[in-house]
Amino acid sequence: MIRCIKCEQVDMIMKAGFVRGKQRYLCKECNFYFTLPTPTLPSAIHPKRRRHQTTIIDIARTLGVSNSTVSRALHGHPDISPETRQLVLDTATQLDYQPNQLAYSLVKSLTNTIGIIVPEFFTPFFPNVIVGVQEVLSQAGYHLIIMQSSESYDTEVGNTKAMLANRVDGVIASLSLQTNNYEHFKALEKRGIPIVFFNRVCQELNGPKVVVNDFGGAFKAVEHLIQNGYRRIAHLGGPPNLVISQERLRGYTSALQKHGFDIHPELIIHSDLTAQKARIYGQYLLDMETPPDAIFAVNDPTAIEILILAKSRGLRVPEDLGVVGFSDDPIAAHIGNGLTTVRQPTHLMGKITAEMILKLINEEEEQWVPEAKVLETELIIRGSSVRESYDAVFNEANR
């Protein structure tokens, strides 16, 4: 005999289909739809659910307590008797309970998840940064969901949408090569989701950024080439829209200017960071009427391609051609007599980026957060750029 839970009527009840496996009723008296409250019997079993995961309700039922009690016990809430608490904990392990993070996140509007968008995974740079990020985040109890833009603007937009849909608590990003429009990141900002950019940043967005001193690194690299007697130094640069390209180019020109060299625009090439393009532009440079005697490349993969190209042409490195890269990829130490390069603190970069995003998430009011953190680079001098004699001469002259 079914009684309407609203008007207590008994006679005017009609069956009205099933909802999620439970009989549904309609009270014709008060025109009210309802299902019967789930019976609180300890042995109540969901009959037709496959692979049912244990919930706090299951624990509550087997113990004959309310789900709030269970919730409190599970979270070590102070207002609960030690006995109940232990009882709950025991049955939880007994029933192999695993909390449902989804339900938690839904109710708390917190996912404890940070999203990171990186352009690629092929050079060791981004994986290394991620290692640093993850170290800090997992310590703080956050998960990391990693997405690749694959250097595509459209994919990057999709990534940010997915971040939004999954309600990540914060986003870490490094821009794709194609990205020139930043609306998708502004959409995140607008919703109050903190973002920290690293490495491939953009000046248009005024959030916090973590970068290395690209200018300084490039400056040191080119000055080092000058000190080794190279006089016609080319720059195989990156795409002009990236700040790292701009800064490294600026370092290059500044170093030349400081030492009284002219800037030759024909020796400045804008490429795309890949070895394929480096090969083409490298050929072009070395085929010039007056080819350069040194090349400062925007990153290690392109520098290595130049090294390979030089070898195939019978050019001696460093005698005929000096080469300096940027990144200190592991391979740089081992290729030929070693590639001189600018080392970036990738791991540290990851850690600092992660710390920044955590700070942004946890700040109550608008605390002060540094606009941009600039990490220092280190010039690692190896065989591809050291011409002993010149170095001596130069240092002599400067003393």
Place this chain on the structure above:
Amino acid sequence: MIRCIKCEQVDMIMKAGFVRGKQRYLCKECNFYFTLPTPTLPSAIHPKRRRHQTTIIDIARTLGVSNSTVSRALHGHPDISPETRQLVLDTATQLDYQPNQLAYSLVKSLTNTIGIIVPEFFTPFFPNVIVGVQEVLSQAGYHLIIMQSSESYDTEVGNTKAMLANRVDGVIASLSLQTNNYEHFKALEKRGIPIVFFNRVCQELNGPKVVVNDFGGAFKAVEHLIQNGYRRIAHLGGPPNLVISQERLRGYTSALQKHGFDIHPELIIHSDLTAQKARIYGQYLLDMETPPDAIFAVNDPTAIEILILAKSRGLRVPEDLGVVGFSDDPIAAHIGNGLTTVRQPTHLMGKITAEMILKLINEEEEQWVPEAKVLETELIIRGSSVRESYDAVFNEANR
């Protein structure tokens, strides 16, 4: 005037605090607590929620329709008039609506997320596999949540717990060095979460696996050394608990046996895949009374360490010492005269693993899924192992 929603009484109603900003009442007649159902007024505003994300209900309210209508419109359900549909879609973009994947996942018990657990990120192997995985998964509309065990058993257990809590639809995993107990993976299985192991698999779990033919690769490598006249070939192996170590060792011994060589247990070393240990064991091997004239290393980082060690000792490679690695890391092509190594199809491995997990997720009944997929390897012959004269002699003798 408040009426009890249960007994319809009007006089015995008392105010009884607030719940989530709504007045709560107690009916003294039937002793029933209740709040008034949320008014369906179009202009009802959540008064005190900061950073409120637009929901389906907001759209419904502004349009004066029900949320089911909105839901249907957003999902392109057939039973909806084109006008309403367009109206909903328009206001959705207007209000900048972003679906809440959490709520969706909660109700559907589907997250559209796959978790992957990898031991490390330092060698290019795992990043490369991940690239392949992600290619397939993102095509299928799945996200990837990446976790690192950092070669630690405890972290790996934590990772699986987190996967469970986040209710991922499937798990891809490669075991940590420390892992000897597989209960945490069995716990996933028990809950019906599909798992696919790759590369570092374990025989105890009988789920699907994707591996390369480690045996065959090792066999080819060692046979190649024999053909180049090396007669005392050592094996710098991996940890004995990993199947890859076992298989590569098996390939090593089989190749020796096939060519009538004795197995010298003192030439078989179990290390841990790292360059640090490789240095120590490498020293040990080269310091032997009768040192080996060739070393087959379990992976490239260790092989490269041997190369460096040999150089520092003035040993000529390949004349005095032959070296073969396993993986074909990018660096292998460039170090010294090149490192001979066994190439693994990392990208393909990722793609196949991803396809397998998708198949497992989508299969209705227990469809047949291959137990294990074995991918072929390729021996990449470079300078570290080719002694022309010996090769000729050997081939002569075998003709």
Place this chain on the structure above:
DNA sequence: TTGTAAGCGTTATCAC
């Protein structure tokens, strides 16, 4: 210390 019930944002079922 424990219980009650709302609500987080969705989907699904049935009635109309």
Place this chain on the structure above:
DNA sequence: GTGATAACGCTTACAA
């Protein structure tokens, strides 16, 4: 074609 309502699994304010 549209609306009403429950349910997904959890936290929490308030009352007892």
